[in-house]
Amino acid sequence: MLLFYNGDIHTMDADNPSPAALVVNDSGRVHVVGSFARCEAAAGRNAQRIDLAGRTLIPGFNDAHVHVWKVGLLLTVQVDVRQGLARDMESIQSRFRERAERLPAGTWIIGRGYNEATLPEKRHPTRHDLDAVSKTHPIVLTRTCGHMKVVNTLALQMAGITLDTPEPQGGVIVRDNGDLTGLLQETAMGLIDRIIPDLTDEEMALAINAAQKHQLALGITSATDPLLMPSHLRVYRMMEARGDLVVRVNGLPIRRPDGGTETLPLPERFVSAMLRIDSVKFFADGGLSGATAAISIPYKTIGGQGVLRFEDEELFELMFEAHGAGFRIGTHAIGDTTIEQVLSTYERLHARKPNTGLRHRIEHLGLPNPHHLERCKAIGVIAVPQTVFLPALGTTFRRYLPDVFYPRCYPVRAMLDAGLTVALSSDAPVVPDDNPLLGMKAAIDRKDANGEPLAPEQAITAYEALYAYTMGGAIASGDADNRGSLTPGKWADLTILSGDPLRTPVEKLLELRVDQTYVGGQLAYEA
Numbered sequence: 350m351l352l353f354y355n356g357d358i359h360t361m362d363a364d365n366p367s368p369a370a371l372v373v374n375d376s377g378r379v380h381v382v383g384s385f386a387r388c389e390a391a392a393g394r395n396a397q398r399i400d401l402a403g404r405t406l407i408p409g410f411n412d413a414h415v416h417v418w419k420v421g422l423l424l425t426v427q428v429d430v431r432q433g434l435a436r437d438m439e440s441i442q443s444r445f446r447e448r449a450e451r452l453p454a455g456t457w458i459i460g461r462g463y464n465e466a467t468l469p470e471k472r473h474p475t476r477h478d479l480d481a482v483s484k485t486h487p488i489v490l491t492r493t494c495g496h497m498k499v500v501n502t503l504a505l506q507m508a509g510i511t512l513d514t515p516e517p518q519g520g521v522i523v524r525d526n527g528d529l530t531g532l533l534q535e536t537a538m539g540l541i542d543r544i545i546p547d548l549t550d551e552e553m554a555l556a557i558n559a560a561q562k563h564q565l566a567l568g569i570t571s572a573t574d575p576l577l578m579p580s581h582l583r584v585y586r587m588m589e590a591r592g593d594l595v596v597r598v599n600g601l602p603i604r605r606p607d608g609g610t611e612t613l614p615l616p617e618r619f620v621s622a623m624l625r626i627d628s629v630k631f632f633a634d635g636g637l638s639g640a641t642a643a644i645s646i647p648y649k650t651i652g653g654q655g656v657l658r659f660e661d662e663e664l665f666e667l668m669f670e671a672h673g674a675g676f677r678i679g680t681h682a683i684g685d686t687t688i689e690q691v692l693s694t695y696e697r698l699h700a701r702k703p704n705t706g707l708r709h710r711i712e713h714l715g716l717p718n719p720h721h722l723e724r725c726k727a728i729g730v731i732a733v734p735q736t737v738f739l740p741a742l743g744t745t746f747r748r749y750l751p752d753v754f755y756p757r758c759y760p761v762r763a764m765l766d767a768g769l770t771v772a773l774s775s776d777a778p779v780v781p782d783d784n785p786l787l788g789m790k791a792a793i794d795r796k797d798a799n800g801e802p803l804a805p806e807q808a809i810t811a812y813e814a815l816y817a818y819t820m821g822g823a824i825a826s827g828d829a830d831n832r833g834s835l836t837p838g839k840w841a842d843l844t845i846l847s848g849d850p851l852r853t854p855v856e857k858l859l860e861l862r863v864d865q866t867y868v869g870g871q872l873a874y875e876a
Contacts, residue, residue, distance in 0.1 A: 356401025377869030409570025411822025421556030428460030476531025539607030743797025
């Protein structure tokens with residue numbers, strides 16, 4: 350037994366929101382919450398007493414949309430060129446060149462993280478920039494949003510991409526005055542992805558393990574990994590069987606990989622204490638910071654209206670296969686054009702096969718209008734937005750997004766007021782910092798990297814933000830009965846913070862630190 354006492358406890362359970370103490374039983378579940386005397390009696394004299402000493406105990410954070418294995422690859426084998434590490438084209442090249450000098454010719458070099466809008470050059474890297482790094486290593490550089498890749502000439506040649514290569518549906522091979530730039534957008538990325546050698550299962554397991562240790566240090570005890578190929582599923586199942594998962598994972602296998610018309614089969618359902626596989630993922634458009642999300646009017650600066658990945662009927666048929674089989678669906682939909690398509694499709698699913706009890710998700714839900722939110726509420730759609738995009742990408746949004754969309758940009762206040770379940774998340778490694786406290790701060794103050802608020806009327810309270818980062822994520826993954834709040838019977842997934850995020854001024858939230866993280870009543874991280 351564990352007895353936590355002498356601090357602030359936020360259970361996120363309205364029936365007992367701020368008890369004086371909490372007891373965890375030997376099965377790793379919350380046993381009793383209430384007065385110190387009641388908890389002391391329930392714990393017994395042999396309980397391990399944990400004096401919070403004025404600190405704050407909360408449910409473990411749930412990052413409801415984070416690419417765990419991609420975060421892990423940046424921590425292990427890939428080149429990280431996100432803004433804090435590579436601020437201009439030369440420094441991007443330098444980081445890749447350092448890697449090339451250590452690897453034999455012919456070895457693939459993969460990296461991620463540039464954002465042309467924040468580079469002083471104000472442009473995408475090109476194949477020529479990467480050729481200057483190496484002409485003997487195939488090089489692939491993914492934009493921070495994950496919706497574009499730049500490759501060098503050798504990689505283009507190995508993939509057989511020429512000026513005459515037709516573009517796949519929902520993708521763009523960017524050309525400039527009859528020359529291949531090396532930039533591939535949306536489904537065209539698959540033309541490269543399909544020839545990149547796979548990592549071994551053990552290499553992928555090491556990456557996932559590194560990412561999960563990183564998450565524990567942030568107080569994250571549950572996460573949804575929303576883009577799994579069969580190889581990732583295999584590794585997660587392997588790790589679960591070996592007892593190697595230290596953060597609980599809800600996996601979303603992809604149905605249609607980039608770069609082709611192949612549809613992957615529905616996954617085998619699997620639910621255990623550490624791993625849940627009973628949902629699937631679709632990509633319906635691109636990213637907002639890269640101006641590929643499908644919107645109803647042209648983008649500023651570069652024009653165009655983004656990329657819609659599916660025709661309506663194809664999307665419906667693919668989704669109905671999953672819906673009819675009882676799988677929850679999470680669909681990436683950011684632009685208003687895409688949200689309309691996806692919502693209409695979800696409505697058709699429920700009309701064709703109603704009363705399933707399935708609550709589908711919309712990942713990001715970046716630019717909804719009020720009518721979209723009403724329709725989401727009517728069919729139980731769960732919103733999974735990322736307020737952490739505002740400090741990470743808000744200045745880029747202002748560069749490309751038409752001004753008329755600003756009030757609707759990730760409108761979490763409107764989502765909550767419409768009655769939606771909201772699960773906040775990071776989408777890392779799209780952002781360089783996946784600290785849930787930063788996501789909470791952004792939800793409360795809505796400020797970009799320059800300290801300028803974007804749609805400040807969409808701000809929410811600290812309690813609402815914490816609920817969305819705990820209970821909201823549990824509801825979104827189908828785990829409302831076993832995590833998300835410190836309710837007796839649920840897993841004792843706990844985070845101890847140095848201070849109270851509900852009383853700390855928003856400008857000081859990032860001064861709080863994670864002192865300890867528990868998963869199933871076991872200490873998994875200590876600062």
